[in-house]
Amino acid sequence: MNAPRTITLFRSPARPCSYLPGREAVNEWADPAAVDARVYDRLIELGFRRSGSHVYRPGCSDCARCISMRVDVQRFRPARRDRRCLNANADLSLHWAEPGYSAAHFALYRRYLAARHPHGGMDNPTPEGFRQFLIGDWSRTRFLEMRRDGKLLAVAVTDEVRDGLSAVYSFFDPDESRRGLGNFAVLSQIRLACEAGLRWLYLGYWIESSSKMAYKGRFRPAEGFIEGHWRPLP
Known part of the structure; x- marks a missing residue:
């Protein structure tokens, strides 16, 4: 097309x-x-x-x-908090997996939603809902698995786009929250995009005044799509 x-x-x-x-x-x-x-x-x-x-x-x-945000992966340098997160997860291995339903992915997804979104309408997902939410019929999607000694701890759903990677969604073992696996997923996608010679990691919508979304602003340098143009975020 x-x-x-x-x-x-x-x-x-x-x-x-x-x-x-x-x-x-x-x-x-x-x-x-x-x-x-x-x-x-x-x-x-x-x-x-x-x-x-x-x-x-x-x-x-x-x-x-709601500002659409993308991180300049070629210029990104880990801050002290990022280095702490990377060190805390140095025992994890990363693996690309094909998108689709698997019992292991779905079980982790259910546990994550039950812990993070109780009674919010997302805490009782179905396999079909898992597919419909995370996987597009046409999207170039892969699942980035994060494992410790073979045990699945986290998954970052990642799209390949023309000039970068797009972080679609991540879910992780709620018993491992001390690791900062959500931040580790972003840092890992930044590194993989950089190593692939790409320019951007698209992080979705950043809302500075929202406690759920403000964390994205820590990954700099970055641009926001503001009034029809990509502009550097201060």
């Missing part, structure tokens, strides 16, 4: 914002019939993200706090 010059966008109904209390959120979704891997290469450069086979961006008319 050749990338279309225009794509129809559909707006979702307003719903309570998951990140900013007291606010409502609206998403804009790209026409699924028009999207494939090549089209997504372009859309992610315009601030969009993937959820399953669907591609979206925030469309709130009265709020612009």
Whole structure:
């Protein structure tokens, strides 16, 4: 499929914002019939993200706090806290796995959601929901496994895009929270993108005032998609 010059966008109904209390959120979704891997290469450069086979961006008319963010992996240098995280996980091995359902991945995913999102509607996933959320019909996706002596501790769902990698989602053993496996997943994807000669790790939406999303701002240098352009984040 050749990338279309225009794509129809559909707006979702307003719903309570998951990140900013007291606010409502609206998403804009790209026409699924028009999207494939090549089209997504372009859309992610315009601030969009993937959820399953669907591609979206925030469309709130009265709020612009969700900023699509990408880390410059060639210029990134680990800070002291990053080096501590890397040292704490030096006993882990990394392995790329093909995307898809596996009993081991799903069991870890269930444990993670039960610990991190209890009673929030995500804590009782199904195998089909696992596939629909993490894997796109057209996406170039791989699962980055993090193991200790063969035991699966974490998975980072990672897309390959034209100029980088995109961190889609990560889940990990809640009993190993002291390791900082979420940060380790980001640091590992930064390193792998750099070693592959790529420029960016797309981290999704950064919300500085959200306790759930503010951590992304620690990975610098980075750019944010602001008012239609990628701009360096201060």
